[in-house]
Amino acid sequence: MLAESPAARVLAVGPDRVLKLAPPGQGVAAEIAALGAMQGRGAARLLREDAAEGALLLARATPGTPLLDLARQDDDAATRIAAGLVAALPCPPPDGALFAEAAGWGRALAAGAGVLATAMLDRAAGLLRDLAADAPPLALLHGDLHHRNILREGDGWVAVDPKGLLGEPAAEAACLLRNPADPALLARAPRRAAIIAEVAGLDPRRVLAWGYAGAVIAACWAVEDGADPAPWLAAEAALRPSIRHPPPPRRP
DSSP: OOOOOTTOEEEEEETTEEEEEOOSSHHHHHHHHHHHHHTTSSBOOEEEEEGGGTEEEEEOOSEEEEHHHHHTTOHHHHHHHHHHHHHHSOBOOOTTOOOEEGGGGGGGGGGGTTTSOHHHHHHHHHHHHHHHHTOOOOEEEOSOOOTTSEEEETTEEEEOSOOOEEEOGGGGHHHHTTOOSOHHHHTTHHHHHHHHHHHHTOOHHHHHHHHHHHHHHHHHHHHHHTOOOHHHHHHHHHHGGGOOSSOOOOOO
């Protein structure tokens, strides 16, 4: 079983492999490059690919249960699993591949002007500026690491459907902490941030800053798409009391 994006189809082609078909273009090229660079370390294994056709043959995650199911039973345990992937997935970006940069997400804040609270947008913009001012060298990240994109594989877990993103590992928290699937889980965002920082060896304030900025950016994306930003605003509200501005310098 693999998570499926709206623009993609995932077809079972055997007990141990699946075929993912997506529109050809930069998105699927970035996914192929990211999976190739990660080489199965915490991510689904890429067996064959044809970027021109938008086709990826992947090792099947069995039983393929999403991490969200565990989160609804034991969120601390699920967060520790996700944090292990935050630590394991980053790798050097391959030469010649094109990926988005987490620092560029800030451009989306303009879509919220006049619709979302100005103080919230300013707070997110300030956090992004401060994070960028003392950012570590860029690594290749998953870029869409959330509870439906982490699947059980045997006794372990793998990430699927990477977008490919250049940034610091703490930026992965932007998706993990704004998971909108369950309002009760959103309220645990500060607790999740602390666990992610502990397990992945990251600065907790940088994890929180990326989580907060990511929630606000997602709300702006929703406004831009004509969708309801309420789930993302709920994540912002849960994280807001824990935010300190500016975040500290990164650890050496």
